[in-house]
Amino acid sequence: MKLTLSPDAEQIIQEQLQTQRFSDPEAVVLAALKNFAATPPDEFEIGEMQSLLEEGEESIKREGTLDAEEAFISGRANRKVEPLGEFLRKSPLADSGIEIQRKEK
DSSP states (O other), rough: OOOOOOOHHHHHHHHHHHTTTTTTHHHHHHHHHHHHHOOOOOOOTTTHHHHHHHHHHHHHHOOOOOOHHHHHHHHHHHOOOHHHHHHHHHHHGGGOOOOOOOOOO
């Protein structure tokens, strides 16, 4: 994969390399991507999260909770797998000037 970085992205990578936490630029990018993948998007309006939490607590009072195994099985059955291209287009890196190309084997 070949990436073309904006000057801002290059500066961030250089700053991270200077911390000596990463061995090379690829390690910085990989850590950033793993962090991005593990972080849920912040798409809530002010107060919306609190409202959703209260709604969930009320639901627990009314309906109780699910067994963890039952919830896991139900969640897997309903999970939508997103194509990699769609995932990358929604990524914060999409507008960063980074060009992502598939590496030939």
